[in-house]
Amino acid sequence: xxxxxxxxxxxxxxxxxxxxxxxxxxxxxxxxxxxxxxxxxxxxxxxxxxxxxxxxxxxxxxxxxxxxxxxxxxxxxxxxxxxxxxxxxxxxxxxxxxxxxxxxxxxxxxxxxxxxxxxxxxxxxxxxxxxxxxxxxxxxxxxxxxxxxxxxxxxxxxxxxxxxxxxxxxxxxxxxxxxxxxxxxxxxxxxxxxxxxxxxxxxxxxxxxxxxxxxxxxxxxxxxxxxxxxxxxxxxxxxxxxxxxxxxxxxxxxxxxxxxxxxxxxxxxxxxxxxxxxxxxxxxxxxxxxxxxxxxxxxxxxxxxxxxxxxxxxxxxxxxxxxxxxxxxxxx
Numbered sequence: 001x002x003x004x005x006x007x008x009x010x011x012x013x014x015x016x017x018x019x020x021x022x023x024x025x026x027x028x029x030x031x032x033x034x035x036x037x038x039x040x041x042x043x044x045x046x047x048x049x050x051x052x053x054x055x056x057x058x059x060x061x062x063x064x065x066x067x068x069x070x071x072x073x074x075x076x077x078x079x080x081x082x083x084x085x086x087x088x089x090x091x092x093x094x095x096x097x098x099x100x101x102x103x104x105x106x107x108x109x110x111x112x113x114x115x116x117x118x119x120x121x122x123x124x125x126x127x128x129x130x131x132x133x134x135x136x137x138x139x140x141x142x143x144x145x146x147x148x149x150x151x152x153x154x155x156x157x158x159x160x161x162x163x164x165x166x167x168x169x170x171x172x173x174x175x176x177x178x179x180x181x182x183x184x185x186x187x188x189x190x191x192x193x194x195x196x197x198x199x200x201x202x203x204x205x206x207x208x209x210x211x212x213x214x215x216x217x218x219x220x221x222x223x224x225x226x227x228x229x230x231x232x233x234x235x236x237x238x239x240x241x242x243x244x245x246x247x248x249x250x251x252x253x254x255x256x257x258x259x260x261x262x263x264x265x266x267x268x269x270x271x272x273x274x275x276x277x278x279x280x281x282x283x284x285x286x287x288x289x290x291x292x293x294x295x296x297x298x299x300x301x302x303x304x305x306x307x308x309x310x311x312x313x314x315x316x317x318x319x320x321x322x323x324x325x326x327x328x329x330x331x332x
Contacts, residue, residue, distance in 0.1 A: 019065050025049070026069030030076045046073070046083060054090045060102070067091075067105040074112040088113045095152055103152055104160055111171065114145055118175070133176070142175060150188050153196060165199035169206035178211035179219050186227050190234070190243065197243070198268040205250040205261060212253070221295065224251050225304055232312035232319065238277040241285050241318050242268055248288035257291055260284065282318050286325040293326055 025045060028036070036042050052058075053066040070087065073079050079087055091113065094106040118138070133139040149171065153164045172181045185207045189200040211220045224247060231247065234240035246264055249257045267281070289309075296302045306323065313319040 019061060022049075022062070022065050022069060026072055029078055030072050033078060043083075046079065050083075050087060050090055054093065063102065064105050067094075067109045071109045071112045074109065074116050077116070079113075079116070084113055084117055088117065092148060095148060103156055104163065107149070107152060107164065110145075110148070111167075114171075115174075118142065133180075146172065146176075146181065146184065150184070153199065154188075154194065158196070161196045161199055165196070165203055169203050169210070172207060173210050177216075178207055178214050179216050182207055182211060182220065182223055186223065189246075190227065190230050192234075197239075198265045201243075201246040201250070201265060201268065204246065208250040220251055221301065224248075224292070225301055225308075228305070228308045229311075232308060237317065238281070241277050241281060245281070245285045245288050248285075248292040251295075252288065252291050253295070254291050257288060277318060282321055285318050286322050289322045290325050290329060 026049075029042060029045060033042060049066060049070060053063070053070065058066070070079070074084070074087070088110070091106050091110045095103055095110060133142060149164070149168055153161050153168065156164060172185075185200070185204050188194060189197065189204050194200060208220060211217070227247070228244075231240055231244045234243060242264070246261075246268070249261050249264060252258060264284070293302065293305055296305060306326065309319045309323055313323055
């Protein structure tokens with residue numbers, strides 16, 4: 001079997017017989033580890049799979065077969081210790097160097113290795129907060145892995161990015177308290193080079209909801225206030241208004257505004273979100289901003305909120321509309 005696979009590796013083939021041999025190899029390693037007589041054979045076969053999967057320009061069927069097989073071995077607990085660390089390095093290269101359409105199998109393997117290396121502490125469905133990572137080296141490693149996932153979203157095409165954005169919030173919540181990642185999520189959402197703002201808005205909302213469940217509302221409010229000037233300086237104005245509306249609704253405890261979030265994401269996917277601000281957009285922005293303002297119980301926070309928008313307000317623009325709305329509510 002090993003000799004046949006070595007020939008296939010040299011020829012870089014993806015014929016049916018080669019795929020069958022690789023599938024058989026993974027099945028044997030996954031289910032019959034104790035029956036393998038040669039103690040070095042298992043390690044040699046795993047190293048062969050590692051070396052082959054890291055080759056450039058693999059045929060897509062062989063690439064998918066290898067990564068799916070390695071993922072099964074990781075989930076089964078057959079790849080451990082140094083070999084698992086080696087595999088993480090290999091799959092990290094695959095995620096950053098291969099074409100975006102090939103990133104999903106690599107992400108699946110990466111996540112399997114991530115969960116196998118550092119199983120998250122069990123949490124009940126009440127939303128208890130994950131224990132903070134106190135080991136500086138481990139924290140740095142986990143933050144690097146988180147950065148790799150965000151980079152994959154940025155590099156991926158729309159279908160792949162949508163899939164990654166659906167699983168990313170749960171991965172973050174599994175490993176980090178919301179307070180440890182909210183800054184990174186905000187930074188990704190507001191980044192001028194972010195090609196998928198509506199998808200990141202969905203991630204932002206779920207992390208904000210996790211912060212509320214974890215009794216971190218005050219931390220969340222402070223982050224929103226600190227980030228506001230970054231939004232008001234964005235161009236064009238229409239996109240800035242859309243981003244701020246997402247921001248306010250994601251942080252809101254108002255269930256009626258929360259119900260409008262899918263509509264807001266739909267608006268963000270259309271070209272009109274970039275080129276124009278309709279009356280509906282302005283109204284929703286003012287409602288969301290005024291709702292967030294009512295959550296501010298500290299005078300310092302309220303003054304900071306108003307000052308931010310006074311700096312950006314011009315006659316007739318949405319920021320001046322928001323200030324007028326706040327003034328009307330305070331008078332009434």
